[in-house]
Amino acid sequence: xxxxxxxxxxxxxxxxxxxxxxxxxxxxxxxxxxxxxxxxxxxxxxxxxxxxxxxxxxxxxxxxxxxxxxxxxxxxxxxxxxxxxxxxxxxxxxxxxxxxxxxxxxxxxxxxxxxxxxxxxxxxxxxxxxxxxxxxxxxxxxxxxxxxxxxxxxxxxxxxxxxxxxxxxxxxxxxxxxxxxxxxxxxxxxxxxxxxxxxxxxxxxxxxxxxxxxxxxxxxxxxxxxxxxxxxxxxxxxxxxxxxxxxxxxxxxxxxxxxxxxxxxxxxxxxxxxxxxxxxxxxxxxxxxxxxxxxxxxxxxxxxxxxxxxxxxxxxxxxxxx
Amino acid sequence: xxxxxxxxxxxxxxxxxxxxxxxxxxxxxxxxxxxxxxxxxxxxxxxxxxxxxxxxxxxxxxxxxxxxxxxxxxxxxxxxxxxxxxxxxxxxxxxxxxxxxxxxxxxxxxxxxxxxxxxxxxxxxxxxxxxxxxxxxxxxxxxxxxxxxxxxxxxxxxxxxxxxxxxxxxxxxxxxxxxxxxxxxxxxxxxxxxxxxxxxxx
Numbered sequence: 001x002x003x004x005x006x007x008x009x010x011x012x013x014x015x016x017x018x019x020x021x022x023x024x025x026x027x028x029x030x031x032x033x034x035x036x037x038x039x040x041x042x043x044x045x046x047x048x049x050x051x052x053x054x055x056x057x058x059x060x061x062x063x064x065x066x067x068x069x070x071x072x073x074x075x076x077x078x079x080x081x082x083x084x085x086x087x088x089x090x091x092x093x094x095x096x097x098x099x100x101x102x103x104x105x106x107x108x109x110x111x112x113x114x115x116x117x118x119x120x121x122x123x124x125x126x127x128x129x130x131x132x133x134x135x136x137x138x139x140x141x142x143x144x145x146x147x148x149x150x151x152x153x154x155x156x157x158x159x160x161x162x163x164x165x166x167x168x169x170x171x172x173x174x175x176x177x178x179x180x181x182x183x184x185x186x187x188x189x190x191x192x193x194x195x196x197x198x199x200x201x202x203x204x205x206x207x208x209x210x211x212x213x214x215x216x217x218x219x220x221x222x223x224x225x226x227x228x229x230x231x232x233x234x235x236x237x238x239x240x241x242x243x244x245x246x247x248x249x250x251x252x253x254x255x256x257x258x259x260x261x262x263x264x265x266x267x268x269x270x271x272x273x274x275x276x277x278x279x280x281x282x283x284x285x286x287x288x289x290x291x292x293x294x295x296x297x298x299x300x301x302x303x304x305x306x307x308x309x310x311x312x313x314x315x316x317x318x319x320x321x322x
Numbered sequence: 323x324x325x326x327x328x329x330x331x332x333x334x335x336x337x338x339x340x341x342x343x344x345x346x347x348x349x350x351x352x353x354x355x356x357x358x359x360x361x362x363x364x365x366x367x368x369x370x371x372x373x374x375x376x377x378x379x380x381x382x383x384x385x386x387x388x389x390x391x392x393x394x395x396x397x398x399x400x401x402x403x404x405x406x407x408x409x410x411x412x413x414x415x416x417x418x419x420x421x422x423x424x425x426x427x428x429x430x431x432x433x434x435x436x437x438x439x440x441x442x443x444x445x446x447x448x449x450x451x452x453x454x455x456x457x458x459x460x461x462x463x464x465x466x467x468x469x470x471x472x473x474x475x476x477x478x479x480x481x482x483x484x485x486x487x488x489x490x491x492x493x494x495x496x497x498x499x500x501x502x503x504x505x506x507x508x509x510x511x512x513x514x515x516x517x518x519x520x521x522x523x524x
Contacts, residue, residue: 117398142409
């Protein structure tokens with residue numbers, strides 16, 4: 001009975017995190033973007049600095065009519081948002097927030113492979129949406145999504161493999177147990193490549209070619225309205241949480257901090273994740289969108305060689321210190 | 323209880339075994355729909371179900387590492403590449419009756435023959451092998467890696483060479499296409515030069 005309670009509690013916590021953290025990131029994005037652009041952002045909803053803006057948005061989305069275009073492939077069109085969103089919920093299960101087995105939803109033996117594999121599945125949602133909408137802009141968006149995924153999955157995998165080599169394990173808690181502070185300069189190139197490739201996989205600016213609202217009208221999501229559209233947006237923000245959490249765990253030492261790792265471990269994890277999420281928002285405000293060919297060129301001529309060099313460096317250092 | 327553990331049989335299946343058979347049936351059904359559906363993109367999506375079902379089967383056999391690699395490579399990359407190719411060429415919504423091949427009976431014969439061979443080999447090789455689900459995972463990353471690099475290095479290296487050859491072949495093919503069409507430079511947004519190049523080579 002205790003096991004059942006334990007599992008239920010863990011699932012419940014992960015689910016609550018899944019529902020609240022993306023909204024927190026979204027609200028922060030509203031405010032940070034506004035202040036970086038000399039505006040105030042939402043100020044009225046909820047009273048204090050518009051804290052309830054996203055709740056109000058959610059109510060608005062729920063009221064909207066749910067339209068499926070006449071020429072669309074009905075079932076796939078309706079299924080796509082779930083396929084886009086659910087993988088991130090599964091990934092959250094495997095991300096450790098503190099030391100020990102109590103601070104992770106589920107210990108997965110091949111954790112790195114699990115998170116990267118499941119994150120890749122999420123992109124299928126965009127592809128399905130792009131195809132099933134029976135809209136040329138959506139199809140273009142879907143195509144760009146696929147091309148982008150194929151280009152950026154490789155550097156992500158290679159840099160994650162570099163960390164796995166350094167730690168000698170592919171389990172996420174295992175990597176954190178093996179972490180030393182000097183891994184930070186050692187793996188810094190890999191960290192940057194991983195983060196950039198992750199941004200591209202999430203289709204966040206400056207890599208938002210597949211959704212480019214001013215060119216192809218939000219790409220794969222053009223035909224979506226109401227709650228289904230909101231689910232796609234939620235998937236994007238859940239993706240930010242997952243990517244920042246993963247970068248924290250793989251490259252920034254997760255729950256390791258300057259002091260009191262055991263007691264304050266989860267605070268360090270959340271703090272690092274929050275700083276990374278802020279950087280994601282910051283990049284959106286500062287950089288213009290890359291063109292499709294620039295985007296491919298960045299991946300194949302810069303990120304892939306850099307990640308290969310990182311793997312070579314990791315291997316050499318690993319042999320030298322053994 | 324101890325008797326059943328000593329000589330495992332098929333008469334009193336455990337929960338895991340029943341799940342295994344059910345997932346196997348779903349996988350088989352999805353695979354059948356993949357090759358019989360008349361909608362191209364639906365075929366690719368049913369392939370996702372079939373490959374995902376296989377991953378679940380690996381998980382049930384405690385081969386966690388293999389399962390996630392299966393999802394990563396097949397669902398995450400191969401199917402995405404397939405969908406990408408379909409969208410680039412033709413992916414109509416609805417049925418495409420002209421997509422049926424005249425070779426389907428030959429394909430069926432080959433498929434049945436290879437499936438028969440594989441089933442025969444696997445059943446013959448693993449008839450008496452039982453996985454202890456309660457003990458340490460027999461298919462953990464560590465166990466998989468050790469057996470791969472201790473007992474199966476030669477096939478592993480052979481596969482690497484095969485993949486390398488395929489990679490080199492792909493590069494050679496794409497280079498050749500460029501040589502026959504010299505006017506079409508690296509700039510894809512210049513259709514005029516491409517047309518001129520075609521005329522010149524003609």
